[in-house]
Amino acid sequence: MNEKTICIICEKDAEKSGVQGKDGYLAECATCGKYFLASPELFEGSYTGVPREKKAMISAYARERFERGEEPLVLGYPDEDIITEYENKTAGEKLKNLIWYIRKKSPQFGDSVSLDAEKDYPITYSLSPQGFTEILNNPIGQKLIEPTESGFKLTEEGWTLGTELMESKEGSEP
DSSP: OOEEEEOTTTOSEEEEEEOTTSSEEEEEETTTEEEEEESHHHHGGGGTTSOHHHHHHHHHHHHHHHHTTOOOEEESSOOHHHHHHHHTOOHHHHHHHHHHHHHHTOSSTTOOBOOOHHHHGGGGTOSSHHHHHHHHHHHHHTTSEEEETTEEEEOHHHHHHHHHHHHHHTTOOO
């Protein structure tokens, strides 16, 4: 049974459900995707003192795993290696992940994808919705994506790049 909770990573609304035979719960958050919090009585408190910018990087990692269809991230103590890796993503990596995400959500060329900076900022490894919006402006300027009434769609060049990125990410680790 699902119950409402607050995401320990991004502090927004989430749902949690128990997992039979495991000490912990599965959380599903619109921003972070799905993750498993092991031994909540032990680890939940370890996230309260983590700075928001570091939690944003954990959120980016969890969301990336979720979008790739991988097993949910298992949270224990905050992982400094993951935080460091995601803090050091380049502008090019952020842009490519945005193009990949739009392409993944577009079954056909010309399809529009709704993007919400408030919940989708982890896709671009951003610290906040404002960072997401700044990154979103880059591929618009490069004519890789264009705004539509209902969201954004890839241009022909963006579609080609997105397809290449999808193919290169298949089977690779985040």
